[in-house]
Amino acid sequence: MNRTEKHQREPLIHITRRADIPLAKAWLIRLAAIVSALIVCSLLIVAITNYNPIEVFVKMAEGSLGSPRKLMFLLQELSMLLCISVAVTPAFKMKFWNLGAEGQVLVGGLASAACMFYAKDSIPNALLIFLMLAAGIASGMIWALIPAVFKSVWGTNESLFTLMMNYVAMQLVAFFIMVWVPNGSNVMGIINMNSQNGWLPDLFGQKYLINIIIVFILTVVMFIYLKYSKQGYEISVVGGSQNTARYIGIDVKKVIIRTMLISGAICGLAGFLLVSGTNHTISKELAGGMGFTAIMVSWLAKFNPLLMIVTSFLIVFLQRGAGEIATAFRLNTSVADIITGIIIFFIIGCEFFINYKINFRTSKERREAKQ
Amino acid sequence: MATASIELKDISKRFGRILANDKVCLTAYSGEILALLGENGSGKTTLMNMISGIYYPDEGQILINGEEAVIRSPKEAFDYGIGMIHQHFKLVDIFSAAENIVLGLNEHRRYNLKEIKARVSEIIEKYGFELDPSKKIYDMSVSEKQTVEIIKVLYRGADILILDEPTAVLTLQEIQKLFEILRRMRDDGKTIIIITHKLQEVLELSDRVTVLRKGRYIGTVDTASTSESELTEMMVGKKISLNITRTEPNNPTDRLTVSGLECIDRDGRKVIDGVSFTARSGEILGIAGIAGSGQRELLEAIAGLQHIQNGSVVYHDPKTGIDEELRGKSPIQIRELGVRLSFVPEDRLGMGLVGNMDIIDNMMLRSYKRGRSMFVERKGPKDLANTIIEQLEVVTPSAETPVRKLSGGNVQKVLVGREISASPTVLMAAYPVRGLDINSSYAIYNLLNDQKKNGASVIFVGEDLDVLVELCDRIMVIGSGRIMGILDGRTASKNEIGFLMTKSQHGGPAE
Known part of the structure; x- marks a missing residue:
């Protein structure tokens, strides 16, 4: 028959879903993914730059971990990314797609900077820092509250709403910089350069240690909150099925608003830490895209805050390493970005092989079938 | 006898560790209604999904009209004249019946809704459906939506129709109407396979019955020469009595x-x-x-x-x-x-349970608020989950399995078990x-x-x-x-x- 001939052959590959996979095997697949990513990167490096790929990778690792100073920078960046990732996680677990972390961090930073700018040296450092913290957290909460209320009362789309709020936050920052810097350069210098009023103090002589400690404590607290607290359980139920939540009497609106307040508060805190602990100034690029990178960190870690330490390390490590090789080998920064991209692609892609199995056509079977 | 319009030989399909179909055989001829009978989780739907190109068998052969066929996608199944009507309808709500029927068809002629409607009406008349081709899906009852799905596969020229539990959503009268139509199709020479676990329907409608149990092929019998108790025994594997004892209400207030x-x-x-x-x-x-x-x-x-x-x-x-x-x-x-007040709602996974949570966490739904601590207490729910698994014989790898991975009957046992535990x-x-x-x-x-x-x-x-x-x-x-x-x-x-x-x-x- 004509139409049977068309489909004579068994498909070369077919894909089946795995029921479950031993943990060791899953990690083996992930390891294999990283190794293959490195191989692909090596080929690319040799093809376009002719450098020894091993050298490039070593340089990359050195760039992130090479000296105590570099390590501290890495930890500082990691802690900020981790902080924002932890912030978006409760909302994501609730299936509230908060894409507005960027804006929430910005307004948090803006409020902190405003406290610094207006208070100058008029009040003691401790009081100022406390004020900045409170203002940062409060504004982050407000920025998150607005879309949460609209979502829970009128059912508006939270992704678009939070995304748009980012632009409002950016323009707000631009506006205040214009007000504060009358010379028209639109660049805010370091605030309170001399008195260092409103700067988080050094700890054991380390500049960013306070930031790092706060974020790591926060991560553990968030893990416990999501996994063991009643409110964390409510978040899972609302994320799993809003109807079931209503059925058992959970006030869904309340949970959405409460969770977004937590999410916004932590973003605001991140803004405060960036201004008070790291940058001591404010710009539109304060969050630097971390609000979006955090989404990837959170997803990769399957919304588990402790795993986010690993995933955020991975991403910061790659970013810093990529920057290092770009300068060390005088490569275009794009090459570094390509390498980062390939590695992340392999890591995300390998999840497919963890969830699915690929079956190849066995030629022996074919021969038997033909006889 | 004539060549079978469809024949399955030793079909096996495995999902992870679960063997959903173990060397299953099935034969259906044109001009007959074959009932595929089996309890939930016996592999009926899996088997049919392999004929309709949704799954690909791990082992075994499919013969269509005596020729070996390889069905890799629903599209290829259609090329073989196989059409499946799923339990859950796949229709676009804001489109009319006719628009849904031609959706996805890549015909080499101009899109002419009038002509399409005429052809749809032809099918409607031929088999005695009741449907207005211009009616929008969102205005339709469940039975009308099912009619659209059936006409959809007929429009594509299907000779082998597979219906997955078509009566589950219909009223008595609608079921009778559907059966009349299916008989008319059979007399027209179509091969009809109907998946069901309702014995009365099997006896009323089918010509032959193929029984599966736990993924295995048990046997095929002529409907005319079998009985309800024989079929039950084949299906369940042991004789069971189907009696409900009704006691007198005790001191009703x-x-x-x-x-x-x-x-x-x-x-x-x-x-x-x-x-x-x-x-x-x-x-x-x-x-x-x-x-x-x-x-x-x-x-x-x-x-x-x-x-x-x-x-x-x-x-x-x-x-x-x-x-x-x-x-x-x-x-x-x-x-x-x-x-x-306990309540077992109609839509188990949509209301009543959270599919992604495990049995223990689902037990907690009713009780998680108890106590003043801000943390949930998991010991009680865990014991309850294990008690329910044991007493109601819930088939599950463990109490930590997400309920969406359980079969319908086991999901229901988890829900009912929780509700009566209070x-x-x-x-x-x-x-x-x-x-x-x-x-x-x-x-x-x-x-x-x-x-x-x-x-x-x-x-x-x-x-x-x-x-x-x-x-x-x-x-x-x-x-x-x-x-x-x-x-x-x-x-x-x-x-x-x-x-x-x-x-x-x-x-x-x-x-």
Whole structure:
């Protein structure tokens, strides 16, 4: 028959879903993914730059971990990314797609900077820092509250709403910089350069240690909150099925608003830490895209805050390493970005092989079938 | 005999560690209706999905009209003239019937809706369907949507039609209509395979029956020469008695009084219109009616999930003797009053359980708020989960398995188990056996009966009239949100109930 001939052959590959996979095997697949990513990167490096790929990778690792100073920078960046990732996680677990972390961090930073700018040296450092913290957290909460209320009362789309709020936050920052810097350069210098009023103090002589400690404590607290607290359980139920939540009497609106307040508060805190602990100034690029990178960190870690330490390390490590090789080998920064991209692609892609199995056509079977 | 239009030889399919089909064989000829019978999880749907190109078999051969066929996608299945009508319809709501029918068809001619409608009408006439090709899907009843799905595969020229539990969502009358159409198709030379676990339908409709059990092929028999008990035995693997024992209500007292209840839906239409009744302790009150007559809204209104426009729901506390008004209270407030009201809703995974959470966390839904600590307590729910798994024989790898991975019957056992574990004084269950196999169904009926013996007031919304008249002490028939009559379960006949069910559609409300 004509139409049977068309489909004579068994498909070369077919894909089946795995029921479950031993943990060791899953990690083996992930390891294999990283190794293959490195191989692909090596080929690319040799093809376009002719450098020894091993050298490039070593340089990359050195760039992130090479000296105590570099390590501290890495930890500082990691802690900020981790902080924002932890912030978006409760909302994501609730299936509230908060894409507005960027804006929430910005307004948090803006409020902190405003406290610094207006208070100058008029009040003691401790009081100022406390004020900045409170203002940062409060504004982050407000920025998150607005879309949460609209979502829970009128059912508006939270992704678009939070995304748009980012632009409002950016323009707000631009506006205040214009007000504060009358010379028209639109660049805010370091605030309170001399008195260092409103700067988080050094700890054991380390500049960013306070930031790092706060974020790591926060991560553990968030893990416990999501996994063991009643409110964390409510978040899972609302994320799993809003109807079931209503059925058992959970006030869904309340949970959405409460969770977004937590999410916004932590973003605001991140803004405060960036201004008070790291940058001591404010710009539109304060969050630097971390609000979006955090989404990837959170997803990769399957919304588990402790795993986010690993995933955020991975991403910061790659970013810093990529920057290092770009300068060390005088490569275009794009090459570094390509390498980062390939590695992340392999890591995300390998999840497919963890969830699915690929079956190849066995030629022996074919021969038997033909006889 | 002629060549089989479809023949399966030793088909096997494995999902992880589970062997869903183990060397299954099946043969169907043109001009016959073959019933594929088996309990839930016996691999019926998996097998059919391999014919319709959704899965690919791990082992075995498929022959179409005697030639070996390799079916890699639904598209290729269509090329072989195979069409499957799934349990869950795949239609675009805002399109009309005709538009849905041609959707995805890549015809080499101009898109001409008029011509398409004419061809659809031709099919409608040929087999005696009742459908308006211009009607939008969102205006359609479940039965009409199913008709669209059937015409969709006929339009594509299917000679082999596979229907996955087509009667599960239909009323008695609609089922009869569907059967007539299927017989007409058979007489037209089509091969029809119908997946079902309802024995009566098998006996009424099919020519031959193929039975599967736990993924294995058990046998094929001629319908004319078999019996209900033989088929049950093949299906279940042992002789079982299908009897419901109905005990006399023990000292019934009024437990729940609903009076003058009115609810409206979003469009302001009255879905519950002046319903008054009393549910008593120690009895099972059955609710019968055509799907969508207000059953869901009624139970949700009692449970505090529907806004009540008018009327009252009064609970008579058996311990204190105090009457509590439940209207205007949330489920949590109702529980805080000490009212032990349990509710098994119609849509198990959409309401009642969270599919992604494991059995333990689903047990916690009712109890997680207990205690002052801000942390949840998992020990109690874990014990409860293990007790339910053991007592109700839930088939699951462990208590830590997400419930969405369990089969329908086991999901229902988890839900019913949780709801009765609170030793309810009122137990409401909406279609608790929908989609369940014989064993699971009878297990659920027994659980309801046990609650009745414990003195709970059981409200049972059912669709199988045979079961309603066997199980219930009283049967309340509702139609269009009104009570059409309340009958004594011991004397009521199926016909009487059926008449009351459709009365509101023909001649307005009962006097």
